[in-house]
Amino acid sequence: MSTRVDERPGGQPSGAPSPGGAVLLEARGVTMRFGGLTAVNQVDMVVHEGEIMGLIGPNGAGKTTFFNCLTGLYKPTEGRVVLAGKEIPPRPGLVVKEGMARTFQNIRLFGNMTALENVMVGRFCRTSAGPLTSIVRGPKYRREERETRERAQELLEFVGLGGSTELLARNLPYGDQRRLEIARALATDPKVVLLDEPTAGMNPRETEQAQELIFRIRDNGMAVVVIEHDMRFIFTLCDRVLCLVRGEALVEGAPSVVQSDPRVIEAYIGSPDVDESDEELDAEIGSELHTEREEGR
Structure with missing residues (x-):
C-alpha cells in the first residue's frame, strides 16, 4: 500500500x-x-x-x-x-x-502484548472457530490463526509499523502507539x-x-x-x-x-473586539486553538 x-x-x-x-x-x-x-x-x-x-x-x-x-x-x-x-x-x-470501529482519547493498548498481538486481538470479531476447536487447535483454528497473523502484519505495514511486529506495545514511542491503536481498529474490517x-x-x-x-x-x-x-x-x-x-x-x-x-470563533475565544478584522480572527482561531491543545487544554 x-x-x-x-x-x-x-x-x-x-x-x-x-x-x-x-x-x-x-x-x-x-x-x-x-x-x-x-x-x-x-x-x-x-x-x-x-x-x-x-x-x-x-x-x-x-x-x-x-x-x-x-x-x-x-x-x-x-x-x-x-x-x-x-x-x-x-x-x-x-x-x-x-x-464500526473506534479509537479512544486515552490510548487503550495491551501493554504487555506485542504490536502484532494487539492487532490480532482486533481481528477476533471476524473469526468463527468455536471453543472446542480452539482448545484442541483443530484445522479451522490453525487456518484462522494463520490468516489473522498475516492480516495483522499487513495492517502494521499499512500504518508504518512493519518493523515493530515483535515489540511490546508499552515500549513503542507515543506516536507509534497511536498508529497501533488505529491498526487494531482496522483489523475489525x-x-x-x-x-x-x-x-x-x-x-x-x-x-x-x-x-x-x-x-x-x-x-x-x-x-x-x-x-x-x-x-x-x-x-x-x-x-x-x-x-x-x-x-x-x-x-x-x-x-x-x-x-x-463568527459563532465558532466566539465559542472558542469569546466575543471579538469590534475593531478586529475578519482576517485577524481567522488567523487567531487557528493559533489560539493550537496553543490550547499544546497546553493540555
Missing part, C-alpha cells in the same frame, strides 16, 4: 471523493442525559461513503459523549443511530461486527472508523504522518469521523466539519464555512 499523498491547494489529496455518496452513518436527534444534565441535545449527523467528517467544539461540548452514543457504549436517551441502513444496538461488540483525538500529544511530524494515514484509510473505501482540537489539522483534513457547543450542534458545513463562522 502506497504511503504517498498528493496534495491539492486546500490540503485534500488529489482524487478525494466529494461528499454526496451513499449515506453510511446517520445520527438523528441524538440526546444523552445523565440525571438532570443534558450532555448531548438533539444532534444530527450524516456521514457518506468515502468521506472524512470532523467533530469539533470547546471542552465540555459533548463530543466524546456523542461518540459513545454512536458506537453503542451509551444508549441515547432519545434519537437513533443508523449504520448502513440498520439501526445499531447499544452493545459495542455488536456495533463492531456491524462495521470496519465500514466507518471513529478517531478520538488521534494527534493528541504528537509532534508536527507525527501529526503529518497521521494525516497521511487517515487519507489512505479513506482511499481504501472507509469513511472516517475525527474528533480533534488541532484546528489546522481538522480544517485541512476533513470534507465537512460539525461544531458542537454545550451539547448542541452549532454549525455544520465545509471547513471554510465553519472556520469563518
Whole structure:
C-alpha cells in the first residue's frame, strides 16, 4: 500500500471523493442525559461513503459523549443511530461486527502484548472457530490463526509499523502507539472508523504522518469521523466539519464555512473586539486553538 499523498491547494489529496455518496452513518436527534444534565441535545449527523467528517467544539461540548452514543457504549436517551441502513444496538461488540470501529482519547493498548498481538486481538470479531476447536487447535483454528497473523502484519505495514511486529506495545514511542491503536481498529474490517483525538500529544511530524494515514484509510473505501482540537489539522483534513457547543450542534458545513463562522470563533475565544478584522480572527482561531491543545487544554 502506497504511503504517498498528493496534495491539492486546500490540503485534500488529489482524487478525494466529494461528499454526496451513499449515506453510511446517520445520527438523528441524538440526546444523552445523565440525571438532570443534558450532555448531548438533539444532534444530527450524516456521514457518506468515502468521506472524512470532523467533530469539533470547546471542552465540555459533548463530543466524546456523542461518540459513545454512536458506537453503542451509551444508549441515547432519545434519537437513533443508523449504520448502513440498520439501526445499531447499544452493545459495542455488536456495533463492531456491524462495521464500526473506534479509537479512544486515552490510548487503550495491551501493554504487555506485542504490536502484532494487539492487532490480532482486533481481528477476533471476524473469526468463527468455536471453543472446542480452539482448545484442541483443530484445522479451522490453525487456518484462522494463520490468516489473522498475516492480516495483522499487513495492517502494521499499512500504518508504518512493519518493523515493530515483535515489540511490546508499552515500549513503542507515543506516536507509534497511536498508529497501533488505529491498526487494531482496522483489523475489525470496519465500514466507518471513529478517531478520538488521534494527534493528541504528537509532534508536527507525527501529526503529518497521521494525516497521511487517515487519507489512505479513506482511499481504501472507509469513511472516517475525527474528533480533534488541532484546528489546522481538522480544517485541512476533513470534507465537512460539525461544531458542537454545550451539547448542541452549532454549525455544520465545509471547513471554510465553519472556520469563518463568527459563532465558532466566539465559542472558542469569546466575543471579538469590534475593531478586529475578519482576517485577524481567522488567523487567531487557528493559533489560539493550537496553543490550547499544546497546553493540555
